[in-house]
Amino acid sequence: MTLTGNWSYPTAIRFGAGRIAELSEACAQAGVSRPLLVTDRGLAKLPITQAALDILDAANLGRGLFAEVDPNPTEDNMVAGVEAYKAGGHDGVIAFGGGSGLDLGKLVAFMAGQTRPVWDFEDIGDWWTRADAEAIAPIIAVPTTAGTGAEVGRASVITNPATHVKKIIFHPKILPTVVICDPELTVGMPKSITAGTGLDAFAHCVEAFSSPHYHPMSQGIALEGMRLVKEYLPQAYADGSDIEARAQMMSAAMMGATAFQKGLGAIHAMSHPIGAVFNTHHGTTNAVCMPAVLAFNADSIRDRFDRVAAYLDIDGGFEGFVSFVQQFNDQMGIPRKLSDMGANPSRIDELAAMAIEDPSCAGNPVELTVENLKELFRNSM
Numbered sequence: 001m002t003l004t005g006n007w008s009y010p011t012a013i014r015f016g017a018g019r020i021a022e023l024s025e026a027c028a029q030a031g032v033s034r035p036l037l038v039t040d041r042g043l044a045k046l047p048i049t050q051a052a053l054d055i056l057d058a059a060n061l062g063r064g065l066f067a068e069v070d071p072n073p074t075e076d077n078m079v080a081g082v083e084a085y086k087a088g089g090h091d092g093v094i095a096f097g098g099g100s101g102l103d104l105g106k107l108v109a110f111m112a113g114q115t116r117p118v119w120d121f122e123d124i125g126d127w128w129t130r131a132d133a134e135a136i137a138p139i140i141a142v143p144t145t146a147g148t149g150a151e152v153g154r155a156s157v158i159t160n161p162a163t164h165v166k167k168i169i170f171h172p173k174i175l176p177t178v179v180i181c182d183p184e185l186t187v188g189m190p191k192s193i194t195a196g197t198g199l200d201a202f203a204h205c206v207e208a209f210s211s212p213h214y215h216p217m218s219q220g221i222a223l224e225g226m227r228l229v230k231e232y233l234p235q236a237y238a239d240g241s242d243i244e245a246r247a248q249m250m251s252a253a254m255m256g257a258t259a260f261q262k263g264l265g266a267i268h269a270m271s272h273p274i275g276a277v278f279n280t281h282h283g284t285t286n287a288v289c290m291p292a293v294l295a296f297n298a299d300s301i302r303d304r305f306d307r308v309a310a311y312l313d314i315d316g317g318f319e320g321f322v323s324f325v326q327q328f329n330d331q332m333g334i335p336r337k338l339s340d341m342g343a344n345p346s347r348i349d350e351l352a353a354m355a356i357e358d359p360s361c362a363g364n365p366v367e368l369t370v371e372n373l374k375e376l377f378r379n380s381m
């Protein structure tokens with residue numbers, strides 16, 4: 001089987017090794033003739049980014065680059081990006097990178113034509129309808145990791161630089177118009193990032209599958225996403241140049257993000273404040289939290305994870321799945337406890353107060369409270 005395809009679900013996706021060569025065609029497909037490539041500072045220096053700019057240059061699309069993007073993108077980054085977009089006379093954005101480059105690129109395209117502050121578009125009720133949809137610039141997304149799935153998402157996460165709180169900004173039109181998924185762009189990821197990002201994709205599938213809302217399409221996507229991570233993450237971790245494993249992980253990442261329209265849960269509700277307070281890696285933090293959350297949700301998810309275990313060829317039903325998760329984490333060098341990552345148990349009250357405000361709480365199959373979140377944090381420390 002050749003791991004190449006042109007997909008139109010959930011958006012237009014050019015999938016396959018070497019397809020970054022089609023970047024100028026992707027711009028034409030999105031109606032963009034003067035793109036601004038948005039990425040983070042670290043990636044801007046790497047050959048894959050320079051090669052992408054060369055492709056644009058060769059097609060007379062310029063070499064517009066904005067890379068003043070922090071690992072957790074802030075409003076300041078976004079304002080600077082919008083200024084660069086306007087100053088360069090751009091008509092679309094290439095969001096290039098891992099979560100930070102993708103999220104900030106999407107926000108620059110979104111905010112370039114808006115007059116209200118970004119916080120007016122937080123993912124609350126129908127706040128997104130406040131935006132001028134016609135003024136949103138087209139987005140071409142090029143992921144260089146396999147985890148966040150932001151390339152197929154309709155939201156971006158941005159940090160308020162004053163409060164350090166992360167907010168989700170939502171609009172259906174920040175779903176990229178075209179995505180190029182080229183697994184060759186992910187081969188340079190170090191082992192720890194391969195593991196952390198891959199386990200973020202896994203957590204998206206597990207939490208979407210656990211969420212009690214009715215969405216059978218998401219259920220199917222999450223199930224196959226879990227299988228791809230189980231089969232291919234160990235291969236990508238062991239040999240970063242294994243293109244088949246890298247390609248399957250890129251699919252799993254998009255599947256996780258597509259599936260979690262159904263909801264996330266306690267893993268992400270815990271992981272967001274821990275990341276904000278202790279600056280830990282998002283996907284790695286999720287992986288550490290997962291065993292305690294599975295145990296906490298056990299009675300509500302046992303039946304459905306019996307089916308997952310059968311599909312994933314894991315003996316022992318739900319209990320077997322829980323054992324598998326711990327062994328999978330160990331195999332990938334994930335710490336056993338949040339305290340091993342620098343999280344401090346003395347701040348559990350503060351973490352629980354932040355977690356209960358996280359929108360991910362709504363998708364957990366057992367209702368979350370400040371008290372049971374404290375217990376979950378204690379069990380993960």
Ligand SMILES: [Fe+2]
Pocket residue numbers: 148200203204268282286
């Ligand atoms: Fe995540």
